[in-house]
Structures are given as C-alpha cells and as structure tokens.
Amino acid sequence: MIDKTSKKPLKRRDFIxxxxxxxxxxxxxxxxxxxxxxxxxxxxxxxxxxxICIQCEKCSVNCVLPHSAVKCVHSYSVCGYCDLCSGYxxxxxxxxDTGAESQLCPSGALKRTxxxxxxxEYTIDEKLCVGCGKCxxxxxxxxxxxLYLQTRHDRCLNCNQCSIARRCPSQAWxxxxxxxxxxxxxxxxxxxxxx
Amino acid sequence: xxxxxxxxxxxxVALLFLFPxxxxxxxxxxxxxxxxxxxxxxxxxxxxxxxxxxxxxxDIGVLIVALFLATYxxxxxxSRQNIFLLMVFSLAYFGFYRKGCICPIGAxxxxxxxxxxxxxAIPVFVIVFFVLPLxxxxxxxxxxxxxxxxxxAIQDAVVLKPTNVPGxxxxxxxxxxxxxxGLAVLLAATGAGFIICQYDPFxxxxxxxxxxxxxxxxxxxxxxxxxxxxxxxxxxxxxxxxLNWMSRLSKRHVGITPDECNNCRLCEESCPFGAIKKPxxxxxxxxxxxxxxxxxxxxxxLPIVVFGSGxxxxxxxxxxxxxxxxxxxxxEILLENSGQRTxxxxxxxxxxxxxxxxxxxxxxxxxxxxxxxxxxxxxGGFIGLILCLKLINLFMRRRQSEYYVDKGTCLSCGxxxxxxxxxxxxxxxxxxxxxxxxxxKEVKIKQFRA
Amino acid sequence: xxxxxxxxxxLLTIAVIAVSVAGxxxxxxxxxxxxxxxxxxxxxxxxxxxxxKSGAALVHYTEVGQIHIELRFVSGVSVGPxxxxxxxxxxxxxxxxxxxxxxxxxxxxxxxxxxxxxxxxDLYLGMDDHVEVxxxxxxxxxxxESLGEEAIITSIAVSExxxxxxxxxxxxxxxxxxxxxxxxxxxxxxxxxDIPGFIIPSPxxxxxxxxxxxxxxxxxxxxxLENYTKDGDFRTSWGEFSMEIEGFSGCCNPxxxxxxxxxxxxxxEKGLARVKVYNRIGELVSVVALPDQFIEGTVGLDLAVDxxxxxxxxxxxxxxxxxxxKKQL
Numbered sequence: 001m002i003d004k005t006s007k008k009p010l011k012r013r014d015f016i017x018x019x020x021x022x023x024x025x026x027x028x029x030x031x032x033x034x035x036x037x038x039x040x041x042x043x044x045x046x047x048x049x050x051x052i053c054i055q056c057e058k059c060s061v062n063c064v065l066p067h068s069a070v071k072c073v074h075s076y077s078v079c080g081y082c083d084l085c086s087g088y089x090x091x092x093x094x095x096x097d098t099g100a101e102s103q104l105c106p107s108g109a110l111k112r113t114x115x116x117x118x119x120x121e122y123t124i125d126e127k128l129c130v131g132c133g134k135c136x137x138x139x140x141x142x143x144x145x146x147l148y149l150q151t152r153h154d155r156c157l158n159c160n161q162c163s164i165a166r167r168c169p170s171q172a173w174x175x176x177x178x179x180x181x182x183x184x185x186x187x188x189x190x191x192x193x194x195x
Numbered sequence: 196x197x198x199x200x201x202x203x204x205x206x207x208v209a210l211l212f213l214f215p216x217x218x219x220x221x222x223x224x225x226x227x228x229x230x231x232x233x234x235x236x237x238x239x240x241x242x243x244x245x246x247x248x249x250x251x252x253x254d255i256g257v258l259i260v261a262l263f264l265a266t267y268x269x270x271x272x273x274s275r276q277n278i279f280l281l282m283v284f285s286l287a288y289f290g291f292y293r294k295g296c297i298c299p300i301g302a303x304x305x306x307x308x309x310x311x312x313x314x315x316a317i318p319v320f321v322i323v324f325f326v327l328p329l330x331x332x333x334x335x336x337x338x339x340x341x342x343x344x345x346x347x348a349i350q351d352a353v354v355l356k357p358t359n360v361p362g363x364x365x366x367x368x369x370x371x372x373x374x375x376x377g378l379a380v381l382l383a384a385t386g387a388g389f390i391i392c393q394y395d396p397f398x399x400x401x402x403x404x405x406x407x408x409x410x411x412x413x414x415x416x417x418x419x420x421x422x423x424x425x426x427x428x429x430x431x432x433x434x435x436x437x438l439n440w441m442s443r444l445s446k447r448h449v450g451i452t453p454d455e456c457n458n459c460r461l462c463e464e465s466c467p468f469g470a471i472k473k474p475x476x477x478x479x480x481x482x483x484x485x486x487x488x489x490x491x492x493x494x495x496x497l498p499i500v501v502f503g504s505g506x507x508x509x510x511x512x513x514x515x516x517x518x519x520x521x522x523x524x525x526x527e528i529l530l531e532n533s534g535q536r537t538x539x540x541x542x543x544x545x546x547x548x549x550x551x552x553x554x555x556x557x558x559x560x561x562x563x564x565x566x567x568x569x570x571x572x573x574x575g576g577f578i579g580l581i582l583c584l585k586l587i588n589l590f591m592r593r594r595q596s597e598y599y600v601d602k603g604t605c606l607s608c609g610x611x612x613x614x615x616x617x618x619x620x621x622x623x624x625x626x627x628x629x630x631x632x633x634x635x636k637e638v639k640i641k642q643f644r645a
Numbered sequence: 646x647x648x649x650x651x652x653x654x655x656l657l658t659i660a661v662i663a664v665s666v667a668g669x670x671x672x673x674x675x676x677x678x679x680x681x682x683x684x685x686x687x688x689x690x691x692x693x694x695x696x697x698k699s700g701a702a703l704v705h706y707t708e709v710g711q712i713h714i715e716l717r718f719v720s721g722v723s724v725g726p727x728x729x730x731x732x733x734x735x736x737x738x739x740x741x742x743x744x745x746x747x748x749x750x751x752x753x754x755x756x757x758x759x760x761x762x763x764x765x766x767d768l769y770l771g772m773d774d775h776v777e778v779x780x781x782x783x784x785x786x787x788x789x790e791s792l793g794e795e796a797i798i799t800s801i802a803v804s805e806x807x808x809x810x811x812x813x814x815x816x817x818x819x820x821x822x823x824x825x826x827x828x829x830x831x832x833x834x835x836x837x838x839d840i841p842g843f844i845i846p847s848p849x850x851x852x853x854x855x856x857x858x859x860x861x862x863x864x865x866x867x868x869x870l871e872n873y874t875k876d877g878d879f880r881t882s883w884g885e886f887s888m889e890i891e892g893f894s895g896c897c898n899p900x901x902x903x904x905x906x907x908x909x910x911x912x913x914e915k916g917l918a919r920v921k922v923y924n925r926i927g928e929l930v931s932v933v934a935l936p937d938q939f940i941e942g943t944v945g946l947d948l949a950v951d952x953x954x955x956x957x958x959x960x961x962x963x964x965x966x967x968x969x970x971k972k973q974l
Contacts, residue, residue: 021444024333028441031306032326038309040316045245054545057689064402076237080846081229082866082896084886086916091693092888106689116233118844118866123238137691140942142895142916144226144847154243157294157402160301161389166680170545171520175315178245186226188240225758225773225797225848227813358658394676408676415668422661518681541687548942550962 044175046162049183050148052172055133055140059149062164063131069155070131070164072109072124077187078146081119087139087147088112088122110135110147126152145185153181251320254293258343261285262327265342266335268609269449273618275609281342282351290345295401299324299339300346300434301392303376304383311384328434332441336448340428340438340606349397350425351608353417357424357467365469366585368430373581376433381570385563387519391433424467428606439603448600449607454617456597459633462614463598470605475595490590493583501579508575509568516560516567525560528553693888696917697936700890705922705931706956708938710968712745718756721771722959722966724949725762730957732966733757733770738779741966743951751783758848759947761801769808771798776810776825789825799850800901802860807875809860813850816843818862820877831877832862840879841867849900849915849945855908865897870910870927883927890921891929903948903956911956913946920946920958920969933969934958 048059048070059070083096088110093102098112109128113121124147131149139147165173176183184192261281268277289298297305302325309317328339340347360368379391392398396413399405405413419426428435442448451462451471462471516522520542527543530536532553539547546556600611612618616630712730719734729748730741738751738760757770757777766781774796778786792798797814807828810819820829834842843850844866851863859880860873869884884899885892893899895916902912908925911933920933933956939946940962947959956969 017444021333021446024441024444025330028326028329028333032322035306035309035317035322035325036319038313038315038317039319039322041248041319042316043245043248043251043318043320044316052545052549054541054548055691056541056545057687058541060689064399064404066404073240076240077228078224078226080227080866080896082844082846084868084896086895091691091696104691115235116231119229119231119235121235121238132689134689134691141691141693142897152243153245156245158245158296159294159392159398160296160298160305161392163393163406166388166393166520169541170549177316178248181245182242184240184242186224191240192242225813227797227816227845227848227850228795229844229846230816356654356658393680394673406676406679408672408679411668412672412676415665415672418661419665419669422658544941548940550940 040177043158043178045151045153045158045178045181046156046165046173047151047176047181047183048149048164048168048172049174050136050145050150050172050185051183052170053133053136053149054170054172055137055149056169057132057134058167058169059133059164060131062167064157064159064163065155067155068131068164069151069153069157070149071126071129071152071155072131072133072136072147073150073152073184074122074124075146075148075184075186075188076121078144078185079122080144080146081115081121082143083118083120085112085120085122085139086142087135089138091138104135104138106130106132106134122147148185150182150184251318255320255323257288258324258327261288261343262331262339265338265607266331269338269341269607270335270447273449273453273609273612273621275612278342278607278609282348285343286345286348286352288345289343290349290397290401295345295395295398296392297321297324298345299328300344300432301389301395303434303437304379304389304391307380307383308386308389312386329437329441332438333444334446336442336445336602336605336607337435337438338607340435341608344428345401346395346397346432347425347428347606349400350417350420350427353420354424354467355421358422359464359469360423362469365429366589370578370581370585371430372433372436374578375431376436377574377577379433381515381567381574382518385516385519385566385570387516387563396427425606429468429604442605443603445602448602448605449609451598451600451611452615452617453612453621456599457616457631457633458597459616460598461616461633462611465611465614466600466605467610468604468606468608470601471611472595472599472601474597486590490587493586493590497580497583500583501576504579504582505572505576508571508573508578510571511575512564512568512571515571516564519560519563519567521556522560522563525556528556693917696888696894699888700919700921700932700935703890703921703929703932704935705972706933706969707972708934708967709955709970710745712741712966712968714739714964714966716964719959719961719964720756720945720947721759722947722949722957723760723762724951724957725766726764726952727766728951728953729762730949730951730966731760731762731768732959733760734964738768738770738783745966745968749783751779753777758798759800761803763803767803769801769803771801771810774798774814776801776808776821778825787825789821792819792827797848799848800852802852802854804854804858804875809852809854811850811852811862813845813848816845818852818860818873820875829877831860831873832871838879841871841882844897846897847900847915849897851899851901853902853904855904856906857908861902861904861910863899863902865893865900868893868898870899870902870912883923888917890919890932900945901948903950905950905954911948911950913948913958915944915946918943918946920948920956931971934967939963 060068063069088104089102090104095102107128107130109125111123115121133149136147136149139145182192264281268274302321305317305321306325309315382388382390396416399410399413416427524542524546527540531543616633619625620627620630714732716734721733723731728743732739736753736756740748742748755772757772759771761769768779770777775791776789780786792812795814796812798810799813800811802809808821812819817833818831819827820831821827832843843864846866849865853861855861862871864871868886869882871882872880888894894914898914899912900915902910904910910923913920918936918939921929922931924930943962945961949957958967960967
C-alpha cells in the first residue's frame with residue numbers, strides 16, 4: 001500500500017507509486033505469460049462421458065435451459081435393431097408394439113420403425129427428448145448401450161460452470177476441447193474423431 | 196476426519212487425471228452388425244458443433260472496442276450520456292446476447308484453475324477477458340466497470356434513489372469482496388467448483404432462466420440496487436478487488452473537474468458509490484501523538500492478527516473441503532462402510548459401481564483436505580492482512596485540501612462530471628467568472644442541469 | 646427537523662433496504678443449502694427391482710468359493726479334464742488348480758474372448774477373429790486363419806474331431822476340423838431346412854456340446870437354445886422370453902450356457918444377472934444365483950462346470966470366478 005504518512009516531499013511518494021505501478025504491470029504481464037503458455041486456442045465445452053454416466057436423470061432437471069441441452073443420442077452402429085428393445089419397451093410388457101402403455105420413454109421421443117424381419121430401427125426426436133436417461137438405462141442393462149446421453153452443442157449455452165456438471169453424482173462431466181465436443185461410441189466415434 | 200495414506204501427492208494427482216480416461220470398464224467394443232437383407236442404410240449421426248471459435252475472437256474484438264470507447268468517453272469526452280449508451284450496448288451484447296459467459300469475474304476461477312491443474316488448457320480468449328480490463332485499469336482506472344461489465348450495467352440501470360451507505364458500515368462491507376475472492380480462488384484451485392458463476396445473481400436474467408432461489412436472490416439484489424447503488428459491484432464483486440488495486444496505481448484517472456477544484460461542494464452528493472472524498476482538515480497536533488501510538492500498536496498487532504485469522508482459516512479445512520465432490524463422497528462412503536448410514540445415495544452408488552478402490556478415493560480426499568488446510572491458512576492470513584490494512588487506513592490522514600475521487604472505488608461512470616462548475620465552463624454553458632462564484636456561494640445544483 | 650415528505654422518503658428507503666437485504670440473505674442461504682443438498686430419488690427410474698427377486702424360492706445352490714483374477718478385464722472361463730480352471734482376460738490366460746491357487750500364466754498377443762480346453766489338454770482360444778491353439782505348457786501350436794473381417798468370435802466347443810466356433814459377427818457357427826480347415830457354416834437362415842437363423846444383437850453367442858454329441862447354440866435374439874446335429878441339421882429348440890424367472894429376459898439372452906453331465910443346462914443372463922439350471926427338456930429346475938448377488942451392471946457371466954458338477958461363474962465386474970455347489974438337502 002502507499003505510504004500516505006510520508007512527510008517528505010511528494011517525490012518519494014511518486015517514486016513508490018511508480019514502482020508499485022511497474023510491479024503491478026509486471027505481475028499481470030507475468031501471469032498472462034504463464035497462462036498463455038498453458039493455453040489452447042480452442043474453446044472448452046462441457047460433455048458427459050457415457051461410459052461413466054449412471055442415468056440418474058439429473059441432466060434433465062439441472063440444466064439452466066428450460067429444456068435441457070442433454071439429449072439421448074443413438075449410435076446406430078452399436079444398436080442390435082432388436083424387436084424386443086429394452087430401451088423402448090416397458091420392462092414387464094408382454095406385447096411388442098408402439099402403444100403408449102408399452103413405451104418406456106415418458107415423453108414418447110423414442111420412435112420405432114420396422115426395417116425387415118426381425119429388425120426395427122429406433123430414432124430419437126430431440127424436440128421431445130427430456131434427457132432423463134430412462135431408455136439409456138434400459139438399453140444399457142440388457143442391450144449394447146447404443147442409446148446414451150450427450151450434450152447437444154446446438155442447444156448448450158456452454159456456461160463457464162455447467163450447472164449439471166456440479167450436481168453429477170458420478171462425476172461424468174468434463175470440459176473437452178471444442179473440436180472433440182462429443183464422446184461417442186462405435187463407428188460414430190471413429191467417424192467423429194477422424195473428421 | 197482423516198484418511199491414512201502414504202501415497203505421494205504426485206501419484207494421486209496423476210490418478211485423478213487418469214481415472215476419467217480409464218472409464219468404467221476396459222472391455223473392448225465388439226458389436227455384431229445385423230445381417231440386413233434389404234438395402235437398409237443407417238441414418239446419419241448428427242453432431243451439431245458448438246459455437247465457432249472464430250466468434251470468440253469477435254467477442255475479444257467487441258471487448259477491446261468497448262474498453263477503448265469507455266475510456267475515451269470517460270477521459271476525453273467526459274460524457275456520461277455516451278458512457279450510458281455504451282453500457283446499454285454492453286448489457287445487450289455481453290449480457291443478453293452472450294448470456295453472461297465468459298466474463299472477467301468468472302474468469303478469475305478459470306485462471307486459478309489453469310494455474311493449479313496442469314490438465315486444464317485455458318482458452319486464449321478467457322485469458323484476454325481476464326487480463327485486458329486489469330491492464331486498462333492500471334492505466335486509466337475502472338472504465339470497464341463503468342460501461343463494459345454486463346453485471347455492472349444491469350445494476351447501474353436500476354439506480355433510482357441512491358442513498359449513502361454510512362462510512363463505518365461501508366468499511367465493514369468492503370471486506371466481503373476480499374473474502375469472496377479468497378474463497379473463490381481457494382475453491383477453484385482445489386477443483387471444488389466455480390462459486391462465482393454458481394452464485395452469480397444476474398446471470399439468470401441474461402439467460403431468461405435460473406433456479407427459483409437464484410431468481411429471487413437476483414431480484415432482491417436489483418431491488419436493493421435501486422436505493423444502494425450497485426450493491427454487487429461494491430460489496431461482493433471479487434474482480435472489483437483486483438480492479439481496485441490496479442486503479443489505485445493508475446497513471447491517469449478521471450477527475451471530477453476537468454480543471455481545478457474550488458471546493459464548491461456541488462459534487463459532494465453526486466456519487467452514488469461514495470467514491471468522492473471530502474477535503475480533510477489536518478488533525479490537531481494534540482491528538483496526533485496519540486494517533487501515531489495507535490497506529491504503531493496496530494502495526495505491531497498485524498502479524499498476530501494475520502497469524503490468528505490464518506489459524507481460523509485452517510480450522511475451516513473440514514467444512515470447506517466438503518464442498519469438493521470427492522471429499523463429500525469419501526465421507527459418505529465412510530459412513531456407509533461403518534454402518535452409520537444404510538441408504539445409498541446416487542453418488543455412492545455410482546462410486547461403488549465404478550469399481551474404483553475405496554483406498555484410492557480416501558487418498559484423494561485426504562490430499563484435497565491437505566490442500567484445503569494450506570489454502571485455509573493462506574485465505575485466513577489474507578483476510579487478516581486486509582482487515583489490518585483497512586484499520587491502518589482509518590488512522591491515515593491524508594492532507595487533502597480539495598474534493599477528490601477515491602481511485603480504488605471510483606467506477607469512472609461520469610455521473611459527477613456535470614456537477615462541477617468548471618465542467619460547465621468547459622462545455623461552454625457558463626463563464627469562468629460565474630464558475631468562480633459557485634465556490635463561494637451555495638447554489639442549487641438544479642440550476643446547472645439542462 | 647425532517648419534513649413529513651422527507652420522513653416518508655427515508656422510511657420507504659429503509660423498507661426497500663430491509664426487504665431486499667432479507668431477500669438476499671434468505672434466498673442466498675436457500676440457494677447455498679439446496680446446492681449442498683443430496684439427491685432425492687429419480688422419478689424416471691428404470692425399475693426392474695421386482696423382477697430381480699423373482700425365483701428366490703428356487704435357489705438350490707450356494708456359493709462355496711471365489712477366485713480373484715488380477716486382470717483389468719476378464720472374458721472367459723473353462724474347466725479342463727483335470728478340473729483345472731482356465732481364465733482368459735487382458736493379453737493372458739491364467740491357469741488355477743482345483744483349490745483356486747494360480748498355477749501358471751500364458752501370454753498371448755491380444756486378448757482372448759473365449760476358450761475351451763479339450764480332453765488332450767489343448768487350449769483353444771477365440772481371439773477377435775481367429776482361433777489359436779496352445780498346448781498345456783503354454784506353447785503355441787498353431788494360429789488359424791481369420792474367419793473374416795466381420796468375425797466376432799464369442800465361443801468355442803471342441804469334440805473328438807471337430808471344433809465349433811460361434812461367430813456373432815457372421816451370425817453362424819463354424820464347423821472346423823482340428824487343423825483349422827473350415828468344413829461347414831451351421832445355422833444360416835434356410836427356410837427349406839427349417840433353420841430360423843441366428844439373431845445376435847450383442848457380442849454374446851454361446852455354443853456347447855451335450856453328452857450325446859449334439860450341438861447347442863444360444864439364439865439370444867429369439868431367447869432360445871437351439872439344437873443342431875454336427876452336420877448342421879436343425880433338431881429342436883426351447884426357451885421363451887420372460888422377465889420372470891422362467892424365461893430369458895431383455896433383448897438377447899441367455900448370454901452364456903453350459904451343459905451338465907446329465908444333459909441339463911446352466912444358463913446365465915445379462916441385464917437381470919441370474920444363473921439358472923434347466924433340465925434336458927427346458928424346464929426350470931433350480932436357481933444358482935439371483936441379481937442381488939452381483940453388482941448392478943454386471944454383463945456377461947461366462948459359465949463352466951467341473952467333474953463334480955460344481956458351477957463356475959465368471960464375474961467380469963468384480964473380476965472373480967465364483968464357485969457354486971448344490972445345497973445338500
């Protein structure tokens with residue numbers, strides 16, 4: 001701090017002030033230098049690792065957006081195209097149809113289309129998906145885990161501190177470089193990493 | 196709570212960064228493809244990209260231009276109106292368009308995190324957002340606060356009937372930003388979280404959505420802001436602490452008068468932030484000796500206070516370290532393992548399913564607790580030092596014969612300019628002679644307002 | 646003295662300050678408290694708890710031992726004619742003697758996903774897309790040709806003269822001779838021969854030979870075990886989907902099975918991790934282990950049976966070989 005008690009002519013006070021000014025300037029400069037040496041030109045964005053995710057549904061309610069930026073995605077290359085899809089159907093259901101009562105998804109976002117016997121294609125309507133992860137858990141429990149949660153970066157605001165990340169019980173959330181903004185599975189992963 | 200561990204810190208740190216990479220299982224991915232007989236083609240998997248990095252550089256450009264303009268408006272033009280307009284623009288751009296992220300206040304934590312966590316590569320534009328306003332403050336004062344900061348702008352927009360905060364109360368409250376800064380740095384350094392962002396009262400308005408509690412918290416802050424101008428900036432903002440330090444050393448700083456002060460007292464009540472100081476009369480010589488004694492006493496006391504509050508800070512090790520996810524998780528696991536709790540939480544379920552050894556978690560947790568112990572000492576010592584310096588400042592008499600701005604707390608908002616008769620002269624509204632008269636007579640301020 | 650108007654103004658200011666400070670303190674405190682509060686349940690919970698308890702009355706087996714496997718990832722278990730226990734995982738094969746003590750380790754290039762030990766103590770290892778044969782000392786005897794780019798080898802069964810390799814990628818069982826020459830593709834969809842075709846959505850596709858020398862294959866997508874002659878003629882099948890204990894749960898089960906001396910079947914499931922015993926005609930007779938005996942998310946319990954009909958369950962999550970024995974009545 002400045003020596004304000006000084007009775008000496010102002011020169012001394014000026015000198016102290018100037019040196020403090022220089023010290024402050026050098027500190028900022030030095031700090032900036034250190035930071036630049038550790039920096040990356042890329043932005044960091046938030047993403048969750050589906051291999052750690054436990055589908056606790058926190059993603060659906062803790063996003064700052066009214067409709068969470070976390071959605072279920074589907075790696076078609078990992079999917080078995082099962083008729084009896086444990087991510088699509090209620091666990092106890094006897095029928096394998098598209099009736100609302102047999103569907104697992106609380107918002108009807110998971111769609112089922114017939115491909116050929118015995119295969120069915122499953123797609124996600126992101127407008128309807130709330131990111132609760134119920135289908136993900138169903139798929140992971142019995143199937144290959146082709147359904148999993150990801151932050152969709154066209155929706156994500158990329159808050160400096162992700163409000164989902166700090167409430168994630170499995171610590172699945174991390175900052176990742178913008179060019180590697182998804183953590184995918186199967187062929188989709190290979191294709192994404194190549195691009 | 197203590198965990199026994201002899202593992203080296205380095206090893207634990209290495210594990211911390213390795214763990215997320217290892218993931219749950221190391222089972223290689225082997226997926227049989229369905230043998231489609233029709234010519235079914237798998238749909239494309241869409242990966243919408245994040246906001247382009249190029250746009251971040253536009254943000255930097257906007258920041259630089261805004262800072263330059265703010266300084267130009269305050270120093271050269273001395274135009275409150277232009278400062279206000281720029282402030283509205285900043286509120287719209289950095290606030291509502293950029294949704295408040297990234298801001299220099301939050302960047303404190305990114306900077307700290309980058310310094311303490313080798314795995315985190317801090318983006319260049321975050322560094323720029325952190326450094327530029329500080330550099331500018333070192334030369335021209337806190338023009339960033341006046342017209343660029345969106346958090347400042349939203350509060351400035353609601354200043355209706357500002358009242359003075361009594362000096363003593365203001366002095367006490369002004370310790371809060373230091374405490375907030377210290378805590379934020381400690382929590383960011385240990386990786387416990389970014390509390391500045393978490394408890395940003397206004398970000399909910401920028402995003403049109405937040406937690407209910409935070410919305411009411413922000414609204415209360417704005418309501419308070421109608422009578423106590425910019426309460427967050429003055430009594431909470433941690434970046435304000437850094438800007439305050441820089442601004443005190445600034446080469447050039449805006450003054451109330453473009454010329455010289457004739458102690459007309461017209462500007463006395465013009466500053467809603469209490470940054471205008473009255474001229475001091477020299478203390479009577481009789482009291483002087485006693486005051487010097489008091490001052491000497493405080494200086495002797497300083498190391499004791501610093502050490503004492505450092506000790507208190509280190510005592511906070513356990514409650515503070517609980518803010519770190521790994522420590523609270525370790526505590527819960529300990530409770531469950533000892534049978535004191537039967538119901539598993541999501542956290543402990545996730546941990547148990549991960550197959551990570553408990554000893555490893557405990558080792559990490561105790562390492563974090565040690566960091567909090569050291570950090571607590573530093574934080575406590577820092578607060579003690581600030582308290583002492585504030586006390587010393589109270590006893591300091593600066594012989595000042597004119598009205599002057601406190602360079603540390605002045606936000607360069609330009610509100611006081613028009614109150615000064617010499618400013619009126621500069622603008623050609625009144626003549627120098629009229630201005631001189633102002634000094635000797637009480638003249639209603641209203642006269643000067645156009 | 647302050648005028649009435651000034652008084653009113655001052656009062657208003659104080660009221661505003663009081664209200665806003667109270668709001669800041671109360672809601673700030675609430676925000677902090679809510680942040681430190683723990684989670685309160687999941688309204689979207691995927692709930693299969695009731696099914697996990699199904700079959701508790703039929704548990705006729707008890708766990709009598711465990712062998713810890715010091716590997717990062719374990720894939721298969723097999724019991725040799727001398728009751729030695731062979732476990733594959735990572736890039737190695739561990740051999741334990743009957744007491745569960747590590748006897749020897751064999752290293753390979755790349756991981757083996759399944760294995761079979763034949764009567765001559767030769768080890769047949771299913772690598773990603775080809776089979777490797779080792780002798781009992783761990784010396785490599787031969788490495789067979791790849792079964793194709795799509796091949797995902799998931800199980801091996803060896804008879805006197807033939808080797809049967811389940812290939813989930815090609816959805817068939819390969820019949821090879823003992824030098825690795827391909828003889829037949831078994832189980833390809835063929836309506837003329839009443840062969841339904843294998844639906845294999847996940848990398849679990851098990852194959853075994855029964856005491857009569859017939860081939861059994863787990864058609865997981867159809868939740869059934871199918872029986873073929875050694876020449877690939879379809880004979881019969883049994884099994885049905887059910888989340889209850891009687892059937893096979895989820896999209897594709899049973900993930901593994903083994904055949905006991907009397908021709909009855911030991912099956913394991915993923916999703917609902919349970920191990921059960923069915924008789925020769927596919928009627929459920931006993932339960933070996935229920936989901937509560939495994940960590941949630943345990944997938945792929947490989948099975949083996951020793952000469953005294955004890956059941957060996959490979960727990961890939963806890964990295965254990967768990968040994969079950971029938972309770973004495």
